[in-house]
Amino acid sequence: MKRYLETGNFAITQGAIIAGCRGFFGYPITPATEIAEAMSRLLPQVGGYYVQTEDETAAMHLAVGAALGGMKTMTATSGPGYILYADPYGWAIGCEIPLVVLNSQRVGPVSGITGAPGQGEFYLTRYPTQGGNFETIVLAPNSAQEAFFLTVEAFYLSERFRTPVTILADQLITDGWEDISIPETDEEKEAMGLRFAERKVHPGPEFYPPTDEIDLPPVVLGHNTGALCSDWTPTEEGYDIETVEAQHKHAYRLIYKIRNHMDLISRYETLFLDDDPEIIAVSFGTPSRVVKTAVKKAREKGVKVGMVRPITLWPFPDDLFNKKAIYLSVELNYDGQLVREVQRAAPCDSEVHFFGKCGELPTVAELHDLFDKLLKGEPLKRQGWETEAW
Amino acid sequence: MKERVEILVSGFGGQGVVRLGQIVGLGAVHQGFRVTMLKSHGTEQRGGYVRTQVVLSKQEIDSPLVEDPDYFCALSSAAYKQFGHLVTHGIILYDPSFVQVDESRDIKQIAVPATDTAVEKLGRPIYANIIMLGALTKVADFFDKENMLKTMLSVVPKFHEENRQAFEIGYNMV
Amino acid sequence: MDYLAEKYLRPRKIPSTACSGCGLGVIQKALVKAIDELGYGVSDIIWGTSIGCAGRQTFATWKGDGFAGTHGRVYAIARGLRLAIPPEKKLVFTVGDGDAFGIGFNHLLHAARTNTQMTIAVCDNLGYQSTGGQFGWTTPSGVKTDSSPYGMFEPNWVRDDMDVLHILREAGATFLARHVSMDGPRLEATFKKALQNNGFSLVHVIYPCTTNFGNNALGTRRAVDIFRWIKERAAPLGEEREGVIWKTGIYYDASNSRPEFSELMREKVGEIHRRYQNEGAS
Numbered sequence: 001m002k003r004y005l006e007t008g009n010f011a012i013t014q015g016a017i018i019a020g021c022r023g024f025f026g027y028p029i030t031p032a033t034e035i036a037e038a039m040s041r042l043l044p045q046v047g048g049y050y051v052q053t054e055d056e057t058a059a060m061h062l063a064v065g066a067a068l069g070g071m072k073t074m075t076a077t078s079g080p081g082y083i084l085y086a087d088p089y090g091w092a093i094g095c096e097i098p099l100v101v102l103n104s105q106r107v108g109p110v111s112g113i114t115g116a117p118g119q120g121e122f123y124l125t126r127y128p129t130q131g132g133n134f135e136t137i138v139l140a141p142n143s144a145q146e147a148f149f150l151t152v153e154a155f156y157l158s159e160r161f162r163t164p165v166t167i168l169a170d171q172l173i174t175d176g177w178e179d180i181s182i183p184e185t186d187e188e189k190e191a192m193g194l195r196f197a198e199r200k201v202h203p204g205p206e207f208y209p210p211t212d213e214i215d216l217p218p219v220v221l222g223h224n225t226g227a228l229c230s231d232w233t234p235t236e237e238g239y240d241i242e243t244v245e246a247q248h249k250h251a252y253r254l255i256y257k258i259r260n261h262m263d264l265i266s267r268y269e270t271l272f273l274d275d276d277p278e279i280i281a282v283s284f285g286t287p288s289r290v291v292k293t294a295v296k297k298a299r300e301k302g303v304k305v306g307m308v309r310p311i312t313l314w315p316f317p318d319d320l321f322n323k324k325a326i327y328l329s330v331e332l333n334y335d336g337q338l339v340r341e342v343q344r345a346a347p348c349d350s351e352v353h354f355f356g357k358c359g360e361l362p363t364v365a366e367l368h369d370l371f372d373k374l375l376k377g378e379p380l381k382r383q384g385w386e387t388e389a390w
Numbered sequence: 391m392k393e394r395v396e397i398l399v400s401g402f403g404g405q406g407v408v409r410l411g412q413i414v415g416l417g418a419v420h421q422g423f424r425v426t427m428l429k430s431h432g433t434e435q436r437g438g439y440v441r442t443q444v445v446l447s448k449q450e451i452d453s454p455l456v457e458d459p460d461y462f463c464a465l466s467s468a469a470y471k472q473f474g475h476l477v478t479h480g481i482i483l484y485d486p487s488f489v490q491v492d493e494s495r496d497i498k499q500i501a502v503p504a505t506d507t508a509v510e511k512l513g514r515p516i517y518a519n520i521i522m523l524g525a526l527t528k529v530a531d532f533f534d535k536e537n538m539l540k541t542m543l544s545v546v547p548k549f550h551e552e553n554r555q556a557f558e559i560g561y562n563m564v
Numbered sequence: 565m566d567y568l569a570e571k572y573l574r575p576r577k578i579p580s581t582a583c584s585g586c587g588l589g590v591i592q593k594a595l596v597k598a599i600d601e602l603g604y605g606v607s608d609i610i611w612g613t614s615i616g617c618a619g620r621q622t623f624a625t626w627k628g629d630g631f632a633g634t635h636g637r638v639y640a641i642a643r644g645l646r647l648a649i650p651p652e653k654k655l656v657f658t659v660g661d662g663d664a665f666g667i668g669f670n671h672l673l674h675a676a677r678t679n680t681q682m683t684i685a686v687c688d689n690l691g692y693q694s695t696g697g698q699f700g701w702t703t704p705s706g707v708k709t710d711s712s713p714y715g716m717f718e719p720n721w722v723r724d725d726m727d728v729l730h731i732l733r734e735a736g737a738t739f740l741a742r743h744v745s746m747d748g749p750r751l752e753a754t755f756k757k758a759l760q761n762n763g764f765s766l767v768h769v770i771y772p773c774t775t776n777f778g779n780n781a782l783g784t785r786r787a788v789d790i791f792r793w794i795k796e797r798a799a800p801l802g803e804e805r806e807g808v809i810w811k812t813g814i815y816y817d818a819s820n821s822r823p824e825f826s827e828l829m830r831e832k833v834g835e836i837h838r839r840y841q842n843e844g845a846s
């Protein structure tokens with residue numbers, strides 16, 4: 001094991017290379033540029049390719065194209081680039097092409113504040129492309145070490161499920177420095193719980209069977225399998241077809257190959273849920289770390305508060321919200337995104353509240369003040385325009 | 391020492407604030423601590439202050455925020471004004487060339503004339519941050535002096551002899 | 565086409581789904597014939613297509629591996645794909661004019677810049693025909709379409725002073741040609757040259773759309789009238805005459821004159837990889 005004081009960007013790069021990534025395609029964007037820079041340096045050393053492209057649409061298309069040729073690939077960006085991934089993201093979902101996408105969220109909308117953390121793409125990662133009729137896998141780390149782990153895991157899941165996987169990070173994870181342990185031996189990798197899946201090649205001819213089975217090898221071009229993939233609804237062999245039945249079969253597979261194997265995907269962290277806490281704070285990404293400190297400290301003072309941190313954001317872990325409580329969703333946005341899913345998943349007689357901040361983390365002091373208000377039944381109204389409405 | 395130690399370093403751009411935080415963080419990693427370090431970005435860098443927030447602990451670190459610093463290295467007036475109030479029980483190490491402290495505060499505030507001493511003894515102000523590092527290493531007594539010195543030399547690219555001297559000067563200053 | 569069809573095409577896609585009288589089949593046949601004459605087999609080529617008439621009607625016709633990319637992006641997909649597939653495989657694309665010169669033009673320029681191996685047949689039916697017949701970037705001046713009801717008055721990209729092939733040449737393409745689908749053996753000969761360039765080759769081929777272009781622009785769906793209308797406006801380079809829009813033949817041939825993208829990448833990455841393996845450095 002090697003220990004570093006390094007950025008999340010570094011950790012993600014190391015994870016990708018350990019997972020077998022040999023193609024990275026990128027376009028410079030704060031705060032994900034350092035991943036591209038590190039990849040441009042490190043990938044050739046292990047025989048891999050870094051290509052800088054004309055725009056993010058191209059970056060993702062090259063990543064998908066190389067994946068379609070049998071390479072494990074990745075691209076990394078921030079919100080303004082992630083939105084340009086929409087087109088190829090849909091193609092990769094539909095053709096079931098495995099690859100890994102990282103989004104380090106900054107403050108939006110549009111270019112917003114470049115070097116500060118936000119969480120505006122919670123829903124965008126669920127619907128990264130148009131058309132519906134699919135399920136997505138999205139993993140959200142809250143530290144550099146976890147970003148390393150989830151990068152490896154994202155490659156693993158993308159292969160088994162034949163689908164792109166998004167790692168939803170934020171600027172503080174990618175730019176923040178932390179002590180990071182990178183395993184070197186197989187034993188160390190195993191002890192860390194890292195999982196690996198090799199790229200296989202589908203032999204054909206039924207490339208798109210209408211089943212929820214996982215572990216089907218993906219379509220790979222260049223192996224003379226008669227492989228077909230397109231942006232149209234496919235027959236089982238990959239021919240384009242416009243029938244409702246064929247489309248339904250395709251959609252069934254894209255949705256249920258993921259939904260029916262939640263046990264392989266679901267990850268979360270919970271704290272103090274065993275004694276029916278009055279308040280349950282919900283958060284993901286970097287703010288969840290402050291929430292955790294706030295919850296632990298409040299417990300020391302006898303406040304019955306618990307915490308839920310979804311690590312797998314999509315499919316959304318509804319089961320984590322089966323307790324009646326006062327829920328408080330803490331997010332790095334002002335419009336309230338995660339809170340809507342919490343509202344949907346929580347028992348109807350629960351209260352669900354929202355606290356948003358953007359560009360900087362909430363503080364423990366702020367969160368303690370919120371816990372007090374919630375327990376007293378006071379509204380979370382702050383000053384002027386800063387009201388709780390979502 | 392405490393289970394969780396919070397260190398804040400702040401000054402203006404060019405003073406080596408991030409470098410100082412990085413050395414402290416890496417030195418702590420070498421001593422077996424878990425470490426988080428956030429550095430300020432963007433507009434802050436061009437505006438009033440640059441800030442590095444370092445948290446260390448033998449346990450896993452949850453919040454990476456420094457909300458109540460155990461040690462605050464204040465290298466500019468703007469930094470002191472912005473963050474001085476966060477210190478409720480900790481120690482402020484300040485450079486009197488830039489910072490005029492609020493004497494009414496009931497906390498320990500130690501003058502570390504880093505800039506003046508750097509110019510006087512080493513000929514250039516750029517060594518001020520390493521003088522401050524030496525002082526911090528002494529005051530935060532759980533730090534291993536030799537380890538921190540070694541770490542510093544592994545991080546700074548050049549002028550090793552001057553930096554070594556700067557570190558010793560700072561260490562012996564407090 | 566029996567021999568060629570049996571050898572190279574999927575029976576499931578015969579007969580073609582294209583409209584009666586459509587010129588696409590003629591272009592594809594010339595391309596397949598060129599492939600055959602060069603001695604390539606089904607497994608030597610990966611056939612890519614895109615959106616629109618040219619994409620939809622040619623997708624999955626090739627017996628080997630094939631794909632249809634998102635609209636305008638096959639040139640980007642190809643740059644990634646080329647790095648991953650065995651180097652000896654050839655990429656052959658049949659795409660539309662809107663795809664190459666409109667939505668995908670940025671990616672096309674960068675494919676030319678990097679000289680990535682792909683033989684592109686831009687099958688140009690003079691506008692957006694699969695959506696009902698709107699003008700495009702090569703629609704001749706004055707022509708009425710569903711979206712140019714007063715006649716096409718925006719400048720197009722097939723003019724002596726403003727030719728899309730000139731842009732592509734400046735961008736780094738190593739083989740460029742223009743034809744009309746009636747060019748027969750000349751078209752085949754050009755395709756053969758294009759395929760022999762290990763780099764970026766683009767052959768721009770005008771073909772008749774009997775359904776929308778014919779009806780909107782010329783007021784007829786009779787194939788023979790539309791064929792004549794195109795033929796009258798085409799002449800080989802050097803044999804131009806009054807009223808010619810499409811000068812046909814090879815515009816630029818710098819085949820195999822500079823490194824192909826994936827070859828260059830393999831070489832550079834190979835060097836660095838070996839150096840680091842030997843030194844064990846990181």
